[in-house]
Amino acid sequence: MHDKKQLSERDICTKFITPAIKNAGWDVHSQIREEVTLTAGRIIVRGQAALRAKGARADYVLYYKPGIPLAVVEAKDNKHGVGAGLQQALGYADLLNVPFALSSNGDAFMFHDRSGGTLIERELALGAFPSPQYLWERFKAWKGYSDQALPVVTQDYCDDGSGKAPRYYQSRAINAALEAIARGQERVLLVMATGTGKTYTAFQIIWRLWKAGARRRILFLADRNILVDQTKTNDFKPFGTAMTKITGRNVDPSYEVYLSLYQAITGPHEEQKAFKQFSPEFFDLIVIDECHRGSAAEDSAWREILAYFSAATHLGLTATPKETKEVSNITYFGEPVYTYSLKQGIQDGFLAPxxxxxxxxxxxxxxxxxxxxxxxxxxxxxxxxxxxxxxxxxxxxxxxxxxxxxxxxxxxxxxxxxxxxxxxxxxxxxxxxxxxxxxxxxxxxxxxxxxxxxxxxxxxxxxxxxxxxxxxxxxxxxxxxxxxxxxxxxxxxxxxxxxxxxxxxxxxxxxxxxxxxxxxxxxxxxxxxxxxxxxxxxxxxxxADPDFDGEPAVIFTPQPGGTTVPDEEENNGADDRTGDPDDTGGEADTALRKYHVSGVTVRKVAERTQYFGKDGKLITESIKDYTRAAVRAEYRSLDEFLRKWDEAEQKAAIIQELAEQGVIWEALEEEIGKDYGAFDLICHVVFDQPPLTRRERAEQVRKQDYFTRYGDQARRVLEALLEKYAASDITNIESIDVLRVQPLNELGTPVELVRAFGGKKRYRQAVQALERALYVRPAGTDA
CATH class of the missing domain: 3.40.50.300 (P-loop containing nucleotide triphosphate hydrolases)
Known part of the structure; x- marks a missing residue:
């Protein structure tokens, strides 16, 4: 029998949780994934330094099949209660948009089920873990899948052998679009921030529809040549010989996936409207990239293409849905079926702050x-x-x-x-x-x-x-x-x-x-x-405008006679062959004279730096203020910090823990000074204590005749460690690997040096004693 209280969380998973899941009928190869990284971890920036916080990682995600998650399971060691990890599991379930979350400490499972009309939360014995079929049936009902929709929503993702898989938000966007199309929705809008992989998301949507036979001929429209070429060469490459780019006025109807510039298939004259060489029913799916641009306006020449192929499903992709009194994406496509904002992308660590x-x-x-x-x-x-x-x-x-x-x-x-x-x-x-x-x-x-x-x-x-x-x-x-x-x-x-x-x-x-x-x-x-x-x-x-990262609102006002004010972005840099029509210099417009003057004194009067805050808003905050807030969230008082520091066997663990809480050591050193160690930086910046440099602390130890208790070789090792601390900081002397680098490797082999202390245990005790000597609190002070 195992003494569960002595087992680590990983041991609990291996000995109790994984066997219980497998015994319920879940396939270990295709349905169970352990330690699944969901987010990359927010990047925190101060000064010229940055660190990445811990990302969200689920202990288990259970799938009906790859790409279709059903449930999240969070594990805790047996010192915790059965439901201790449930709130964490619920957060991950929200990210994945699944209705089932479970927590376990190895004794039982706490099961949260919101798939029905009434929320259910109950404890299950280890042997009563729900089966894949049970959760799938409840999941289908929760989603409202019809029998006709199942071949589409369960179609496999494209696996090109590169190991690339959709991120959680891309899967949500893909599945949301497929579900809408399977329900018969004719116009679908996806809003995803720049840099979050809209084209890759579009590719997986098209691939699954194409492979399921739900859409057989697809047109991908963009308004810049570089977008079409990047798409064809990169994300859409698996379509192979089934794909072509429309380049001339003569079109070949033998392909299934077509990529095109708007400008390549239309123009102001009838003979330029190459899209009419296809029958109106030829395409059954049209994907419009950057749909906030030209095709957004009702009277746009590019909207004419969408109107001609009105029988097809229209999927719009944009990072910035356009909602003005003259132009509206939502009026045309409907509300977005999924939105992934810049703020969320930065919080998840997938976008740069x-x-x-x-x-x-x-x-x-x-x-x-x-x-x-x-x-x-x-x-x-x-x-x-x-x-x-x-x-x-x-x-x-x-x-x-x-x-x-x-x-x-x-x-x-x-x-x-x-x-x-x-x-x-x-x-x-x-x-x-x-x-x-x-x-x-x-x-x-x-x-x-x-x-x-x-x-x-x-x-x-x-x-x-x-x-x-x-x-x-x-x-x-x-x-x-x-x-x-x-x-x-x-x-x-x-x-x-x-x-x-x-x-x-x-x-x-x-x-x-x-x-x-x-x-x-x-x-x-x-x-x-x-x-x-x-x-x-x-x-x-x-x-600071609420519209910057808020939900788009329709304010579109149709103009009399069905006309709109021209969309100022329709031809903005669209045609790489003719340049930017809006990009005109003043001298090109004789009606607008531009005056040129010189000999004017111009000065900079103010400069301030602001950072992206946790709430997505810009904040003006110094590195000191930021560090003070981050550390005080973990340690309420100087005594609490000192007690934790004194008790820690490895000071490096506290330094790493504070880094994960947002302390950027490089930025602190840049502002306060590179001669101070992590301990003094925190005591000074957060708790207003006078700091000592590492060199000053090392000299205090030397004055104590601290080394006289050791033999000659052990004393030389400790003196070298002390010098290494003075030059770099405490983390570099805590690892026994320091004995392999200069100048310590010149004193003997690691085995010989450890033997000088009477073995590894006593060597570690000597290093810890040295640390206590370094951080002894001087009489009459708080630190």
């Missing part, structure tokens, strides 16, 4: 007024009025302002990472070119090394657009710093973008979200865990 540096310039705050009769640098008399931030770079150019913005951005890069991919959003093409020139002058050393260090990428410039692939390629260092106005706002998978500069006035929430989305991807292999936004135009005030 951001810090915001808001910069105020004196001229932006105070405005500028010409003197009477003043002319600009090109001889044009300047209209006499006060020009403000709304006018700068649209109606009035101040050269010194452009130069100052370029200097502030460049100084930031010089202080952080000069080869970090950066996008500077400018007011228009003219502004983007002037900013490029200013940035070249501020970074002449790197431009001399490679002229592509700074480039303009806008719709009118073939040389810049030709470098777009290199900019988004993590393996290519150049271009590094690019200026643009509209071309990079959407559809550009710039995974390693670490800095976004906003020097453009932004009033569209949709556009703002798309700009911010250029930085939200994580690329850990390249050190991209978070990104910075430098805001010169107060654009980030939109973060």
């Amino acid at each position: 951001y810090k915001v540096v808001r910069v105020d310039l004196d001229r932006d705050l105070q405005g500028w007024r010409p003197t009477l009769g003043q002319r600009d640098k090109y001889g044009h008399e300047i209209e006499d009025r006060i020009y403000n931030q709304r006018d700068f770079d649209r109606k009035l150019v101040i050269d010194e302002r452009t130069q100052l913005v370029a200097k502030i951005v460049s100084d930031h890069l010089k202080a952080t990472e000069r080869l970090g991919k950066t996008i500077v959003f400018c007011q228009d093409i003219d502004h983007a070119e002037r900013m490029r020139q200013a940035l070249v002058n501020e970074n002449a050393d790197l431009v001399a090394r490679n002229r592509k260090y700074v480039m303009r990428i806008t719709g009118d410039d073939a040389a810049g657009k030709a470098e777009l692939d290199n900019f988004i390629d993590p393996e290519q260092p150049y271009p590094t710093l690019v200026t643009t106005s509209e071309l990079l706002t959407t559809g550009v998978d710039s995974k390693t973008c670490k800095l976004i500069v906003l020097d453009q006035r932004i009033e569209s929430m949709t556009k703002f979200k798309q700009m911010i989305g250029r930085g939200t991807r994580i690329e850990e292999d390249y050190g991209k865990l978070w990104f910075t936004i430098i805001d010169f135009r107060k654009a980030t005030e939109l973060f």
